[in-house]
Amino acid sequence: MEFSAIFIIIAIVLGLYMAWNIGANDIANSMGSAVGANAITLKQAVFIGSILCFIGAVLVGSHVTDTIRKGIINTNYITNVNILIKGLLATLGAAGLWITFATWRAWPVSTTHSIIGALTGFGLFVKGPNIIEWNKIIQVTISWITSPLFAGFLAFILFKIIRKYILMAKDPKKACRRIAPILVGLTFLTVICSILFKTPVGEKIGLCFFKNIILTLALSSLSISIGYFLIARSLKKGKHIESIFRVLQLMTSGYIAFSIGANDVANAIGPVAGIMSIIKNQNISSTVPVPIYLLSLGGIGIMVGIATWGYRVIATIGKKITELTNTRGFVIDFSAATSVLIASKFGMPVSTTHAVIGAVCGMGLARGLDVVDFRIIKPIIISWIITIPAAAITSILFFEILNFIL
Amino acid sequence: MYIRIPLLNTLRKSPFDGLTKHAKKVKECIKIWEQAMSAYIEKDYDTFDNLSKKVQKLEHEADLIKGNINAHLPKGIKINVYKSDFMFCLKDQDAIVDFAEDIVIWLEFKKVDMNFIKEDLLALIQKVIETVETLEKAVLEIQLFFSSWKRKKREKMKTLLKQVHRHEWESDRLEKKIAKKIFQSDLDAVDIYFTSKLIRLIADIANRAENAGDRIRAMIAE
Known part of the structure; x- marks a missing residue:
């Protein structure tokens, strides 16, 4: 394979570009609201966001990588390694291009769904509909409806509770002394649950499902008692309720940054890891181990994204959404994080x-x-829907171009 | 700036920012209007003309703010309160400066000696100003209440709105008292028409302030 070095270089460049995109834009999802609510300064947001994203990518990232790559197309159908390598390159290129286009048009589309769309297009083009795991595609479609609905429902209920009872x-x-510790506990519950159930950390500890639940509950109860103590103390010192929510918001914001690193780094380096493994072993295995240096590379790509462009996005978001108080920011972040989990x-x-x-x-x-602008929901949902075919068609084009050149 | 973040699209500038801005403009205008009225009553007509122009200028500025708020509330934008409550509150608040403008323009038509009702007229004007100022205090609290949801803020607004009602009622009584004096005076028919319409317009300012207050009360109803 004389082209293998070129393939790897192109893959790494494209993968880094995807990672840069995640850092440049998606990180503002978590840190933008914290800056907007004046919970932290821009510098702190960039610092905390970068660190947590990197830690998330390196420590927690590997687990998610193969599920996306393997989930959508069944690689058992493809016997020619060359085709799969070109396909993965085309996927990265198409997803990157679509994300760039969507960013230019200010459409909040997802990097994960762009990759899924691109993979689908390539799979359909090469082997027809049998290769596609249609269940996964249906799940993606359902998630367009369920995850915003669930997050919305949660935010609605949570805010009503906070307003009425605190x-x-x-x-x-x-009231804050009595109820805020429960919110602390819930926040911890979400974070611990996702670390134990969603990441390899849980597998490394090696506890069974039942013990995991007990551990989660124990840690959450501990956080409630510590939270009760700390909240009572800071309220006694004359601190305002908003400052309690400031801490809660920081926790959830940080958690979202962490989970973006953990989940989305796979979009950037998953295909890269796939290509490298195929070239090295000359066969297509069902799972691909992702070396830690690749995860670090993805993490660094995200950090560079935050440092070069992301801080401006966070600053702009922070300035535009002065509407956000710490309470509001906490509710939005907590609901989004829990619904994702x-x-x-x-x-x-x-x-x-x-x-x-x-x-x-x-x-x-x-x-x-x-005030909330409900008019933009329609164009946003349309942009989510066209992500799949747009990325699919682009990846087919790229695949054909690669085939033509090489 | 290329941004792909949902928070940027869904969150908009609060319309209460505009309402607050409008309230401040109304307050500014009504202060000048008060000076214009005393200048007229003191027969200092040059000063009155100057101040009258200022009132008209401020009324126009308030109109621009109102137009800007309306232009940014198309269908599909959901605000925190019933849109009708918000719109009518803004409309009645704007009517305050509209009446202030109508009054100074009315006074430009004819110079009538108001000495026979001077004290009562000044008292009526004072009462109207109090009504408007109390209303604006409540308006300035709306946005703060909706971001903090503090029960205390709500109680404060309710107290202010009750005061608006009381001031309005007192201004009504003063209006009646002055109307009686006007019709019992020996002015000619034209002057009677002129002055009685004048006090009607002045009292209307308080009425409109009261209407705006009722809308605010509806916004914070539980």
């Missing part, structure tokens, strides 16, 4: 982007935001 309580501080537990490749939209709309319906 903000509008006769003695808000007393639960959906991915059901094996749905959901996107934080979609969940955030749902959470904002849910908040709007609960009178949690002064």
Whole structure:
């Protein structure tokens, strides 16, 4: 294979471009609201976002990588390694191009779904519909509806509860002392659950499902008691309720940054890992181990994305959404993160982007935001739907071009 | 700037920003209007003409703010309160400066000696100003309430709105008192028409302030 070095170089460049995109844009999903609500400064957001994204990518990333690559097309049907390598290159190229186009048009589409669309197109073109795992495609479609709906529902309920039982309580501080620790516990529950159930960390610890649940509950209860103590102390010092929610929001924002690193790094380096493994072994194995240096490369790509472009996006978002208080920011972040966790537990490749939209709309319906623009929902959903065919057609084109050249 | 983030699309500038801005403009205008009225009553007609122009200019500025708010609330934008409550509140608040403008223009038509009702007229004007100022205090609280949801803020607004009602009622009583004096005076028919319409217009400012207050009360109803 005389082209193998070129293939790898192109793959790494394209993979880094995807990682850069994630850092440049998606990270603002988590940090933008924290800056908008004045929970942290722009510098802090860039710093915290980069670190957590990198840690998420390197420590937690590997697990997700093969599911996306293997999930959508059944590689058993493809016997020619050359075709698969070109296909993966075309996939990366098409997804990158689509993301660039969508960013230019300000459509909040998901990097995961772009990759899925591109893979589908390539698979259909090469081997026809049998190669596609249609179940997964249906799951993606369902997730367009379910993850925003669920996040919206959660945001609606959570905000109503916070408003009724804390903000509008006769003695808000007393109510906050009683109820905020439960929110701390819930936040911890979400974070610990996702680390144990969604990532290889859980497998490494090697506990069974039941023990995992017990561990989660134990840690969450611990966080409730510590939270109760800390909240009571800071309220006694005369701190406002918003400052309690500031801490909660920081936790959920950080968690979203972490999970973006953990989940989305696969979009950038998954295909790269696939190509490298195929070239090395000259066969197509069912799972591809992702070396830590590739994950680090993806993580660095994301960090570079944040440093070169992402900070401007976060700054712009932060300036435009001064509407956000810490309470509102917490509700949006918490609902989006939880909905992503639960959906991915059901094996749905959901996107934080979609969940955030749902959470904002849910908040709007609960009178949690002064104003919400519901008109943009239609074009956004259309952009989600056309992501799949657009990325698919582009990847077929790229595949043909690669075939023609090489 | 190329951004692909849902928060950027869904969140918009709060219309309450505009309402607050409009309220501040109304407050500014009504202060100048008060000075214009005393200048007229004191027969300082040059000062009155100057101030009258200022009132008309501020009324126009308030109109621009109102238009800008309306232009940014198309169908499909969901706000925190019933859109009708918001729109009518804005409309009635804008009517305050509209009446202020109508009054100074009315006064430009004819110079009538108001000495026989001077004290009552000044009291009526004072009452109207109080009504408007109390209303604007409540308007400035709306946005803060919707972001903090503090029960105390809501109570404060309710107290302010009750005061608006009381001021309006007092201004009505003053209007009646002055109307009686006008019709019992020995002015000619034209002047009676002129002055009675004048006090009607002045009292209408308080009415409109009260209407705007009722809309705010509906916005914060539980």
